[in-house]
Amino acid sequence: MVQADSVPSAALLNRYGSSCPRYTSYPTADRFGALGGAEPWAALKDIRALSLYVHIPFCRSLCYFCACNKVVTQQYGLASSYLEQLLAEARSYRDRVADVPVVQLHLGGGTPTFLNDGDLHRLVEGLGETFNLGGEGREYGIEADPRTLELESLATLRELGFNRLSLGIQDFDLTVQRAINRICTAEQVRELTDEARRQGFESISYDLIYGLPHQNLDTLRGTIDQVMELAPDRIALYHYAHLPERFKAQRLIDTDAVPGAAEKVEMQLAAVQALEEAGYDYLGMDHFARRDDSMARAARDGELQRNFQGYTLMPADALVGLGASAISYSADGYWQNHHRLKDYNAAIAERRSAVFRGWQLSADDRLRQYVIMELMCRLSLDKSEVARRAGAAFDDYFAAERARLEPLKADGLIEEDADRLWITPLGRWFVRHVAAAFDAYLARRQETPRYSKVI
Numbered sequence: 001m002v003q004a005d006s007v008p009s010a011a012l013l014n015r016y017g018s019s020c021p022r023y024t025s026y027p028t029a030d031r032f033g034a035l036g037g038a039e040p041w042a043a044l045k046d047i048r049a050l051s052l053y054v055h056i057p058f059c060r061s062l063c064y065f066c067a068c069n070k071v072v073t074q075q076y077g078l079a080s081s082y083l084e085q086l087l088a089e090a091r092s093y094r095d096r097v098a099d100v101p102v103v104q105l106h107l108g109g110g111t112p113t114f115l116n117d118g119d120l121h122r123l124v125e126g127l128g129e130t131f132n133l134g135g136e137g138r139e140y141g142i143e144a145d146p147r148t149l150e151l152e153s154l155a156t157l158r159e160l161g162f163n164r165l166s167l168g169i170q171d172f173d174l175t176v177q178r179a180i181n182r183i184c185t186a187e188q189v190r191e192l193t194d195e196a197r198r199q200g201f202e203s204i205s206y207d208l209i210y211g212l213p214h215q216n217l218d219t220l221r222g223t224i225d226q227v228m229e230l231a232p233d234r235i236a237l238y239h240y241a242h243l244p245e246r247f248k249a250q251r252l253i254d255t256d257a258v259p260g261a262a263e264k265v266e267m268q269l270a271a272v273q274a275l276e277e278a279g280y281d282y283l284g285m286d287h288f289a290r291r292d293d294s295m296a297r298a299a300r301d302g303e304l305q306r307n308f309q310g311y312t313l314m315p316a317d318a319l320v321g322l323g324a325s326a327i328s329y330s331a332d333g334y335w336q337n338h339h340r341l342k343d344y345n346a347a348i349a350e351r352r353s354a355v356f357r358g359w360q361l362s363a364d365d366r367l368r369q370y371v372i373m374e375l376m377c378r379l380s381l382d383k384s385e386v387a388r389r390a391g392a393a394f395d396d397y398f399a400a401e402r403a404r405l406e407p408l409k410a411d412g413l414i415e416e417d418a419d420r421l422w423i424t425p426l427g428r429w430f431v432r433h434v435a436a437a438f439d440a441y442l443a444r445r446q447e448t449p450r451y452s453k454v455i
């Protein structure tokens, strides 16, 4: 049950509603640049477990709220030729990665289930020719669009080893669905959820969004009631950031129908209270898990990890991202493929590297990466461990950061003593702001906001 003092006031949500990075990486991807002679992928030779991410950018229709890197098309042939490029890129890693188990495989997009069953087979079997897909206790996840995912495809996905299914619901209210051009009934989702359970998917996750056009407290409550009946294992509740000047698709949304900041705060509070009362734990960073789910247990035991796809239970030393815009990382740094399909396809077809930017980590980056990960996943910092890694006392190394944290401390979001700094139950709502205090690049920057608003 939610403790009254761990629910933020509307005033607090407003105060910390400013834009803030999500820290799926540190430094954040907007810092990446030319790698010069650096080769962060060289560290792939010395790892014990690997994550794989595959980006499938195609969608059959445009959702007006979307800010993803996608290609809306009805031409299936584009996907078939892209698959060839993906597998060629996978093969380019053949001599560059240690022969270690892939503990996580994640298909994201776009819409990964744009691929037909035959091509899904071709993809996974092709990946298996380069990577060791036989890992024990592996997490294989796929993002699916419930409007187009066929019930029969769930059996194919299970056969290929997928055990986690993420369904993009967003909202069940028809007026909202019309305004975002994404119509999907609760019945379709129920059928898919039931069949996925029958097929033995271990985790079913729903994505929901608040702040969409025509949404209000009543419609959102209605959606959450329907979601609770279906009882997914995990829920991601995202905030819709209306930025039509940046995202062309959003210009198709009537700005006057988008709820204002105060209304969005009310919706967020109502949604979170309803989820917690229904037996979901708030993990932080928009994610919830049913109290009996392995992710919720891991959060309670301080064993959560975080990667580009969000929270995870399976630690890997490196991630290889395949496809347009995909990001990879190793202990030495990050590298990212071309965003545009045309540039990515051309690079692979001409046997050039598809990488267009990256980042080689410095010792200071690694330390801050560790600190931010600890805050995101364990909500706590062991100052002596940080000092050991820094080679200097925590309070001295991070004197400027501690000064930046003072207002957060005054608001009751963090506490500290001589040995530890920790995020309070109230502070869980503002983890990104606590982490941001340790972001050296953000502190140096005086630019217009470019990250998604927390509210």
Ligand code: SF4
Pocket: 058, 059, 061, 062, 063, 066, 067, 068, 070, 109, 110, 111, 145, 168
């Ligand atoms: S929300 Fe998903 S399905 Fe809709 S356009 Fe964006 S990537 Fe495609």
